[in-house]
Amino acid sequence: MKYTRLTKQQLEELHPEFINFLATQSITVDEWGTLKKEKHEVAEEELDIFSDLIWEGVLTKVTYLENISAKHMHLFHCTEKEMKLISVKVMNPDIDLTTSIGFNWFKKNWQSDYVEYLTAAKAYTDDKSVDKFDLIKQGASITKGDLYKWFESMIETP
Secondary structure, three states: OOOOOOOHHHHHHOHHHHHHHHHHOOOOHHHHHHHHHHOHHHHHHHHHHHHHHHHHHHHOOOOEEEEEOOOEEEEEEEOOOEEEEEEEEEOOOOOOOOOHHHHHHHHHHOOOOOEEEEEEEEEOOOOHHHHHHHHHHOOOEEEOOHHHHHHHHHOOOO
């Protein structure tokens, strides 16, 4: 398996797509029921293949990722050839960026001495989808890139 299996909730939400996937594998609803009961490992393998297909489809469309913790923001722009990073570090010990109070403080004080910025760019490895997935596994969320675009307009990026 290249990525991770979708959760039960995700699989339930993608039920129509899963039915179509089984149809492309020439597996009927009745046969799926039999596989689940009698050939559990084959059913598990089909779930893994379906999960990888869904992840691959999602990851190829990802352009922006964000990973925000109490003191850091890591904002990624996934371009064709590389990932660009804008990293923000808040050095005010009283501020937690994951709270609305902390983020509001940041919006007012983003140019203060309590905030540091770093920009970087990194070429992808052999598989850019895996690179993106690794960031998601580390806590990044897929976004529309509003924060990244705003910062990019305020600071120089490589």
